[in-house]
Amino acid sequence: MRATVASGTEAVASPAQPAPQHLLSLLATVAHELRGPLTALATSSELLAEDFVRLDPSQIKDMLGAMHRRTLWLQGLVENLLCAATIREGRLQLFCQSLGLADLLDDVKAVVGPILAQRGQRLRVRMSSELPEVLADSRRLGQVLINMILNASKFGALNTSIDVGVSARDGSVRVVVADRGPGVSMQQAEQLFEPYFRSTAATGREGVGLGLSIVKSIVEAHGGAVGVENRRGGGARFWFSIPTVRRTASAKSHLSLVS
Ligand SMILES: Nc1ncnc2c1ncn2[C@@H]1O[C@H](COP(=O)(O)OP(=O)(O)OP(=O)(O)O)[C@@H](O)[C@H]1O
Ligand SMILES: [Mg+2]
Structure with a gap:
């Protein structure tokens, strides 16, 4: 293939490099x-x-x-x-505003509801009363919730509940998504949040292995933390927490993440 460059001289495009x-x-x-x-x-x-x-x-x-x-x-x-x-590419930008988790979960339910219904699962949400708002990017935090809930659905047994708990603790709001699936190996707890890592539980199930790494990056960009533990009676409990930062004057802030 030949390409003409701006100066008017003619250049031959270099052959494409093989993809890694x-x-x-x-x-x-x-x-x-x-x-x-x-x-x-x-x-x-x-x-x-x-x-x-x-x-x-x-x-x-x-x-x-x-x-x-x-x-x-x-x-x-x-x-x-x-x-x-x-x-x-280090280009993740957060457009943060004061956000109530109840409203965000309502939006998320509309997206995950039909997918859960197909597996006979239902979302049970328990929230502490008087939850403080968080300063967060609603689109990105919604993506965090969707990834966690869809994992709970994918790995959770048919016709079970997916339990979402939201509580306030030590200046943070903590969200737990619990399922009745196979649970996780605690030796792999950190690896699960790495891009493309999939445990043997994922064999034969759809997915690329990106969801939890995105969850971790987005939550950490908000100054929060993520984790997982096994649930009594079987299943996994994935959680994240986001600080309830108080900001003055401009409620809207624009943060950039350099990963
Ligand atoms: N609720 C869960 N119960 C048991 N294992 C889980 C659960 N959620 C995630 N995992 C394990 O962590 C791995 C990584 O999860 P992640 O969401 O990143 O990828 P995925 O769901 O396999 O694919 P994708 O999210 O890209 O569709 C999964 O492949 C699975 O091994
Ligand atoms: Mg996933």
């Missing part, structure tokens, strides 16, 4: 993750278009519900991939 192996395997994993829901979307939309008049309203509703769930899932994957790239 880890990049190729990441691309293969991502492509694999995209293929399933995309195939299902193509099939359902084709069926709807061709058989619309023959389908009854409840069938149409079910199909549209399934298409909606797959679209939400694809959106989450794309959001995580973009966020991981932003973090890696």
Whole structure:
């Protein structure tokens, strides 16, 4: 391929460098993750278009519900991939404002609800009364909650509850997401938050291994902390805490993270 440079001299583009192996395997994993829901979307939309008049309203509703769930899932994957790239390049920016966790959880429920419903799971939220607000980026903190709750759904057993607890402690708000899945190996507790690390529990389950690393980066950018422990009676309890910082004058702040 030939390229003309601005000065008017002609230059020959250098041959493309082969992509490193880890990049190729990441691309293969991502492509694999995209293929399933995309195939299902193509099939359902084709069926709807061709058989619309023959389908009854409840069938149409079910199909549209399934298409909606797959679209939400694809959106989450794309959001995580973009966020991981932003973090890696040290470009994560937080647009913080005073935020109530109750309102944020309402928004998050609308996103995760259909996905949980498909596994017969329901979200049970317990909140301390009079929770202080946090200074946080609502979009990013929402992404943290979505990643944690979707993990709880993916690894949690069918037809169980996913319990979200929100409490205030020592100048922080702490959020715990607990499931009834296999739990985690405590020897791997820190590795779980590293990009692309997946334990044997993840074998055969969809995912790239990015969700928890994004959770950790976003929470730490807010000055908070993350962790995991096993739950009595079985299952995992992933948690994060965010300081309830008081700021004066400009309630809105603009923080940049250099990772
Ligand atoms: N609730 C959970 N119970 C048991 N293991 C978990 C749970 N959440 C996460 N893990 C373990 O931590 C690993 C990393 O989680 P992470 O969210 O980063 O990746 P993923 O869910 O596998 O993929 P992605 O989030 O990119 O879709 C998982 O693969 C799994 O091994
Ligand atoms: Mg995940």
